[in-house]
Amino acid sequence: MRFAPVEDRVGAVGMPLAHPGPGRSTSERSLGNRLAHLAHCSLLREVLLTPKPGLVDRRNCGSHRDMDLSSFLASARAIAPWFCLFFERGLEGCAVPAELFLAGIRADGMACERAMLRATGGVNTHKGSIFAFGLLCAAAGRLAGQGRALAREPLCAEVATVCAGVVEELRRPGEAGTAGERLYRRHGLTGARGEAASGFATVRDHALPAFEQLRSHGSRTALHAALLELLAFNPDTNVVSRGGLEGLTFLQGEAMRLRRDGGVAAPDYLRRLAALDDEAIRRNLSPGGSADLLAVTWFLVHLPVAAPQRAPCH
Numbered sequence: 001m002r003f004a005p006v007e008d009r010v011g012a013v014g015m016p017l018a019h020p021g022p023g024r025s026t027s028e029r030s031l032g033n034r035l036a037h038l039a040h041c042s043l044l045r046e047v048l049l050t051p052k053p054g055l056v057d058r059r060n061c062g063s064h065r066d067m068d069l070s071s072f073l074a075s076a077r078a079i080a081p082w083f084c085l086f087f088e089r090g091l092e093g094c095a096v097p098a099e100l101f102l103a104g105i106r107a108d109g110m111a112c113e114r115a116m117l118r119a120t121g122g123v124n125t126h127k128g129s130i131f132a133f134g135l136l137c138a139a140a141g142r143l144a145g146q147g148r149a150l151a152r153e154p155l156c157a158e159v160a161t162v163c164a165g166v167v168e169e170l171r172r173p174g175e176a177g178t179a180g181e182r183l184y185r186r187h188g189l190t191g192a193r194g195e196a197a198s199g200f201a202t203v204r205d206h207a208l209p210a211f212e213q214l215r216s217h218g219s220r221t222a223l224h225a226a227l228l229e230l231l232a233f234n235p236d237t238n239v240v241s242r243g244g245l246e247g248l249t250f251l252q253g254e255a256m257r258l259r260r261d262g263g264v265a266a267p268d269y270l271r272r273l274a275a276l277d278d279e280a281i282r283r284n285l286s287p288g289g290s291a292d293l294l295a296v297t298w299f300l301v302h303l304p305v306a307a308p309q310r311a312p313c314h
Contacts, residue, residue, distance in 0.1 A: 031144060094141065
């Protein structure tokens with residue numbers, strides 16, 4: 001797969017250039033910009049939702065000593081323009097076989113991570129979100145380039161197709177080099193890779209239905225309902241890396257208890273979420289994987305966005 005080098009498509013400060021690539025129509029550039037804006041809004045909606053157990057929000061820094069709300073806002077600003085580049089990569093590679101496509105955008109993902117680290121002074125605020133939204137925007141570009149509908153189900157299916165082999169990478173022989181590989185070998189948890197390979201099944205099966213059911217009650221209530229589902233059902237490797245399986249069992253059990261007691265319909269749900277936040281901080285638990293999926297939930301809720309008319313690539 002032959003994409004232009006990253007350096008040819010980014011400016012001097014490491015941000016994607018505003019002008020469209022060769023052959024890009026105004027409507028395609030507009031779609032890429034709208035998706036990038038939606039991804040940025042999704043990151044903001046996630047971090048500003050308060051309270052969130054163990055996570056950075058407007059109440060506190062969660063279980064983190066090296067990041068705060070300003071870190072996340074700066075990080076979101078730094079990585080948002082890159083999502084246009086991921087979309088363009090999808091357009092450029094719309095005819096590339098799905099099993100070969102992911103390798104072609106990995107360098108872009110690493111470059112985006114470097115932009116994040118520059119903005120945060122070396123702190124990893126959004127690595128999981130870069131992976132998720134890089135895939136979603138690139139998959140959207142592939143769909144647009146193929147003349148296919150840009151909607152929830154086909155988009156998630158395209159992500160799953162592109163990521164069909166990523167879980168196998170966790171099984172490669174040799175010493176485990178990443179936290180994800182170590183957690184897979186120790187506990188069989190596939191983390192962000194497994195979620196992408198499933199087409200974000202946890203979001204589609206749990207978070208999205210919860211959000212849609214409470215949507216008329218306002219975005220904060222609907223997002224908290226989605227968060228409770230994610231805390232209850234997502235085997236969050238961020239939690240396990242900090243608190244082991246015991247920490248995951250605790251957090252999932254408390255989320256289940258809140259759901260059984262009425263969830264966000266209970267009059268004291270905000271107080272109980274705040275109490276769970278305090279306890280998660282005491283136990284040093286931070287469900288960062290669920291935070292990433294909550295942002296993905298917001299993104300998918302607001303699809304479809306209109307795709308430009310284009311002859312399918314061959």
